[in-house]
Amino acid sequence: MPVLNSIEHYLSTDGIRITLADVSDAAREAQDIHQLQSMAAVIMGKILTASAILAMDFKNHEGVSLKWVTGSPLGTIHSDAYEGRYVRGFPDHPECSLPDYSPDKESDFVSCSGKLFVTRYSLLKQPYVSAVNLSKGDVAECISEYINASDQTLSHVEIETKLDKTGHISRCSGFIAQLMPEGNKELFHKLFETGEKLDLWGEGDHSLTGLLRKEDYILLGKADISYRCTCSEDRIKNSLLGLPVDEQQSLLDDEKIEVVCHYCGKKYHISRETLKKWFQEKKGGNV
Ligand SMILES: [Zn+2]
Known part of the structure; x- marks a missing residue:
């Protein structure tokens, strides 16, 4: 299972790359700073996770900034992942009143006539921005849509959060799996395109941990991740x-x-x- 508050980069011998991130403490900190109710907190946490897992080129210190125009009362949500270990973010309207979080309502507040702008930069690349109009979907589905359109690589994204009884985030994790150019396409379909989500926090056969164990993944890099601002x-x-x-x-x-x-x-x-x-x-x- 994803290690609390960390980001890990894996590659399998079958040419599948997985970046997974757990930003639980950072998501909770964002919830506290902006005083977010459960729906806004989950969406903010998931978008922080998304920016972390999109910064895949950790060797070249890739940074990712998301400007997520939700088309909902939340307005635009801003999120940055930088130096391979820090995230930060805010919604334009943290005070807006939304219903309590439930998974089937998430897409109503992230992608009703939404648009996503993604800025990526690294030691090798000047900042460049790409944009995608979002079809209706939750945060993970929107990120899949963006990455499949912009990178033209076969990708699969899952992001999950857990709330405690008071509506506070207790866990927030996600991963992106990408097929490398020489990778095993059939295996990728079998593992990630079953239509069923993996169990992110369990240890069983249908869990992310089980998959990483079974398919012989090599850990390429790992770092702690936390909420940090660059203001001065x-x-x-x-x-x-x-x-x-x-x-x-x-x-x-x-x-x-x-x-x-x-x-x-x-x-x-x-x-x-x-x-x-x-x-x-x-x-x-x-x-
Ligand atoms: Zn600041």
Whole structure:
């Protein structure tokens, strides 16, 4: 079963590659930071998992950012996986009121006239964005749709969450299986296209653990995974310097301003003096 809070990359001798991730603590942290009810929390957790498993090229530090236009009251959901071990994310409307989570309702809130933008980058690749219009499906089905269209490799994705009695996420894991160019297509169909989901957390024959054991997978890489933000005062400075001059001026009306990071909720208080200094520096061409 996926090890708690970790990402693992496997390859089988039959040419099937599997990346699996467990982001349980990170998904719970996202739920706490954004105060999400169960439906929004599950969707957010699954999208964090999706970005983690899409960053398959761990040797070249592949990063993945998802901009998921849900077409539902949640608005757009943003999620990043970076450095092979960190995730972060937020929905535009964490406060929206949705029904309690149930698997059959998930697709109503992730893909009603939805669109998914995926940015991928690594040491070898400049960032590039691809987009797909989503047909109705849950998070895993939408990710399968994206990867089959963009990579043109045979892929299979499953993502599952478990909630405790209070509607808090207790587990959040998923995997992607991809057929390599020389891989065994028949075996891939047999393992992943039965129409039945694998048991992600069990140990039995029809579990992911059972499959990894039986088919002789080699572990290529493994890392701990956690929720981490990249915000800093420097980044806030850069984005404020990008504002039109009249908007910058209006920020100087108050003694200080408060900027809240969407991803982690951290509050930055910036005094008028500091703002003046930043804007002055820019005018002087020192930035
Ligand atoms: Zn932050």
